[in-house]
Amino acid sequence: MVGSAGLSVTADRHEIHLDGRRYWTWCAYDILGIFGALGASGRALSPSPEGGKTIEVRFEGGRPLENDVVLFRPDEELLSGCENVYEEWCPNSNLFASRELAASWAARHTVPGHVMQLAEAADLARNDWSDVV
Numbered sequence: 001m002v003g004s005a006g007l008s009v010t011a012d013r014h015e016i017h018l019d020g021r022r023y024w025t026w027c028a029y030d031i032l033g034i035f036g037a038l039g040a041s042g043r044a045l046s047p048s049p050e051g052g053k054t055i056e057v058r059f060e061g062g063r064p065l066e067n068d069v070v071l072f073r074p075d076e077e078l079l080s081g082c083e084n085v086y087e088e089w090c091p092n093s094n095l096f097a098s099r100e101l102a103a104s105w106a107a108r109h110t111v112p113g114h115v116m117q118l119a120e121a122a123d124l125a126r127n128d129w130s131d132v133v
Contacts, residue, residue, distance in 0.1 A: 013090070015045040026086050027093035028071055029125050032118070035059040036126025049094050050101040057095065057118065062126065064118040069095050071121040072102040074113040 012024035014031055018040050025031050031044045039062040046055045058065045074092040082088040092111045096102035102115040
């Protein structure tokens with residue numbers, strides 16, 4: 001893996017296309033933060049851990065286009081207790097086709113966190129990533 005702060009130039013869990021270039025991110029939350037902080041347009045492909053489908057999200061000006069996709073974001077307490085964010089927190093931050101699928105997955109895996117609409121999650125992620133960018 002060749003990356004930093006959630007962005008990688010080698011194949012990883014989540015794929016993003018920005019300005020004609022392909023990158024990868026460690027978690028779905030990073031997708032939203034990177035597009036938002038850059039004000040970028042493009043698309044992201046993310047494997048849903050529930051339902052087996054790849055979810056595509058398109059962005060314009062850093063904002064996800066309207067759709068039914070949601071983000072499951074693990075609680076901050078889980079992040080602060082991680083020895084390895086990539087291995088412990090990132091696999092739990094995912095996109096899902098619906099709120100119900102995300103809630104079901106989180107309950108089965110006993111991961112504390114929140115199901116968020118993409119617009120809300122994008123605002124939070126943009127703020128977090130703005131410091132990095």
